[in-house]
Amino acid sequence: MRLIASLAFAAALMTTAAHAQTTNVKVGVLTDMSSLYADDTGPGSVAAAKMAVADFNPAAHNMKVDIIVADHQNKPDIGSSIARQWFDTQNVDAIVDVPNSAVALAVSDVAREKNKALLVSGAAISDLTGPKCSPNTVHWTYDTWMLAHATAGALVKNGGDSWFFLTSDYAFGHALERDATAVVLANGGKVLGSVAHPLNNQDFSSFLLQAQQSKAKIIGLANAGGDTINSIKQGAEFGITAGGQHFAALLFYIGDVEALGLKVAQGLVLTETFYWDMNDATRAWTKRWQVERPGKYPNMNQAGVYAATLHYLKAVAALKSAADGKAVVDEMKKMPTDDPLFGKGIIRADGRKIHPAYLFQVKSPAESKYPGDDYILKATIPADQAFRPMKDDNCPLVTN
Amino acid sequence: MFEIFGVPSYALFGQLLLGLINGSFYALLSLGLAVIFGMLNIINFTHGAQYMMGAFVAYMLLQYLGINYWAALVIVPILVGATGIIIERLFLARLQKLDPLYGLLLTFGLALIIEGVFRNYYGSSGKPYDIPDALQGGHNLGFMFLPNYRAWVIVFSLAVCLVTWFAIERTRLGSYLRAATENPTLVRAFGIDVPRLVTLTYGFGVGLAALAGVMAAPIYNVSPQMGSDIIIVVFAVVVIGGMGSIMGAILTGFTLGIVEGFTKVFFPEASNTVIFVIMVIVLLIRPAGLFGRGI
Structure with a gap:
């Protein structure tokens, strides 16, 4: 009897110990x-x-x-x-x-x-x-390297060889412009100019006019969120795309497509690593x-x-x-x-x-069959090529 | 073509015109603020939120009721102006005898609440709103491509500004209003309903903000924070122009739009601070603002 009691006590102790862990x-x-x-x-x-x-x-x-x-x-x-x-x-x-x-x-x-x-x-x-x-x-x-290589790389190879950047004036924008510039130059393209705008800017017409006058084939948007939406919305108004120039939204999400509407956003090329559909x-x-x-x-x-x-x-x-x-x-x-x-x-x-990373193109209103049906998959960049090779990192963790 | 500081002249003409267009938004928004401050002594921090409401109500009318831009230009200022009247009756009327600081705090709080409510229901990334068909496209002016919609913005807002100025400075109703600001008790003795006049004036100022919102909807992203992005600049415009001066607000709005436009060419990084630099200089030299009536 005493044995059973002590066994029970031990078992009870063990459960408490397990709980404590x-x-x-x-x-x-x-x-x-x-x-x-x-x-x-x-x-x-x-x-x-x-x-x-x-x-x-x-x-x-x-x-x-x-x-x-x-x-x-x-x-x-x-x-x-x-x-x-x-x-x-x-x-x-x-x-x-x-x-x-x-x-x-x-x-x-x-x-x-x-x-x-x-x-x-x-x-x-x-x-x-x-x-x-x-x-x-x-x-x-x-990251910015991946976005720049996937989107800018694809556009330069398809003939978009002269660029003008609209860049958000903080760490992210400058990093994205730097990485995209490297890709454009490496693929034989050239960068005709760039302009840095403040974060959360409302009116982009001045910057768009400068981009228009540069005669660059591609206007690279090294910005995000509301800034990208405003750039594209006002770009359509100023006849940027009608004049033969194209936007490259280097960082663009499905929410931005919804905010612009397919009518304005159609044809944009962008890179994401995930698509809900x-x-x-x-x-x-x-x-x-x-x-x-x-x-x-x-x-x-x-x-x-x-x-x-x-x-x-x-x-x-x-x-x-x-x-x-x-x-x-x-x-x-x-x-x-x-x-x-x-x-x-x-x-x-x-x-x-x-x-892997995926190069998407925004569908036209006619191509979109149901709400959220916004992207056409244009290319898949395999995992081993999507990101910067470690040898080019300059990361102290790897070199040391 | 000649060059100025390495920038070709045609580029500068373009920027001058764009500056005027942006300036017309500043003018329209600061006009409403100046009317409200000049007549009511209220520093209306809700103005940016009311501008945003103007754009959102236009979006809702189109989305849910199929009401187009042109009708929205009339309906939206009335609807949003009515919410202004409710705010004035419920809250601001009770603060009239207190320091203007109380009104400032109240309207600032209201602005945060309104913005928060819209963000909760519509998210932060914004909603699409198309340019009306009649104003699609544009003209090539040789030195720049001018979208028809922008031309409309500049003409329409200039007209609204001048009509408002005329109504307040040159009509009998305007003179009642100005007299009521100077000496409400005396004006009441003449049988004029001063509190009602004050309420309607606030509603009118709010309506102007909403009108600017409708005009902004087709070209700017319709998002809950669109008002807070622009309101600080507009306050700077009003301070530079002289708090309460109607013509000062209009002229300063257009001038600062141009100054900002040129800054975007020569030193774009400073384009969102140049207006505040000017504000500091003006406050040092003329504390009442360029067109102010003295403190």
Whole structure:
């Protein structure tokens, strides 16, 4: 009898011990909730992160995962102070999304200093896996090098060999212009000029007139969100396309297509790494996502938040701890990635996630059969060619 | 063709014209602000949100009711102006005897709420709105391609500005209004309903903001933050022109549009700050603004 009692006691102790081992993980979605990138990331990214947690099923891995959200207002100082506060007082283990390259660069420094994980989806600047690479950062969805090579490369090869850039005057715009210029020159094209405009500009007519007078065949838009929409909307008005010049929207999302309407946006060439209508898995995922975001279509940023969060949680489950950010990121690099949105892939030593990129063209109103039927797939850039080779990174993690 | 600082003259003519077009938006928006401040002493921070509402209501009329641009030009200012009247009756009328700072805080708060509500329902990336068929296309002027719609914007807003100026400065109704601002008690003694006059004036100023919104819808992205992008510049225009001066607001609006246009050619990075540099200089030299009546 006494034996049974002590066995029961021991069993009870073991269950408590097992309970004590529950790994608590807190993921912070740091994004733009209220300004020009809010539709391209924002609440849609939060919904995606929550879906990743649900699909991961924390209870089955003896984990408890919390998601918290903050708005960085596109200001690097606000972004880094939220990150600092999250890491210091809120026990946040990883930050995801971080659209706006200037904010992402600032937060990357904080994550490295505090040894936490940073999973970038919404920011574009390729320096995150280049000179500014960090052992704590994974850059998931896309970057300026990829956009420049896929979109600009395709256009130059099809005869668009003279360029004029409209560039958003901050880290992202300049990085995108730099990377696209390199591609244009490398393919035998030339750049006739460029103009840097302030972020959140409303009237682009002056800049468009300068672009028109340059007689460049392609007007490269090294900007994003509302700035790109306004450039194209006003470009149509000023007869840019009617005059034989073409826009290259170097960063363009499906939400931007919806905001412009197919009538104005048709024929634009763009690159994304995810399209909601790609296959059954992406369509099923989109249907679930739309419960939170009715009437909208997810883009690659939001898909990237889902996939990056899911892979991060798998790595934490393997290590049974999220405390050491660098160790988790190392584990993420060791494990091959596999999710319904990007398929199978890897994360390189420099933190770059590798998957294929897709060159799309926006459909005309006649070609579009149902709401959200916006893209025609023009080309697939295979995973091993889509991103910058590591030898050209200048990333200290790789060279040392 | 001759050159100025390395920029060919035809490029400058183009920029001059574009500056005038942008200036007409500044003029129209600052006109409403100047009317509201000059007559009511309210610093209307909701003005940008009301401009955005103008564009959105035009979008909604087209989307849900099939009402076109031309009808929207008439209907939208009335609808949005009516919301202005409600705001004046419910809130602003109660703040009349207090420091203008209270009105500023209230209207700023309202602007944030309105913008937030629209963002919640329509998202941040905006909605499409086409240029009306009659104004599609444009003309080649030799030095630039002028879209018909822009030509319409400049002519129409100039007309609206001049009519408003005339109504306030040269008509009997305008003189009642100005007298009511100077000495409400005395004007009431003559049997004029001053509170109603004040309410209608606020509604009119708001209607002007909404009208600018409808005119902006076909060329600018119709998004919830379109008002906050432009309102700070418009406030600078009003301050430079002299708070409350109607003609000052109109002239400064057009002038600063041109200055900004040229900045976009010679030093584009500074195009969103040049107006504030001018504001600082004007405030140092003439604190009441270029056309202000003194403090």
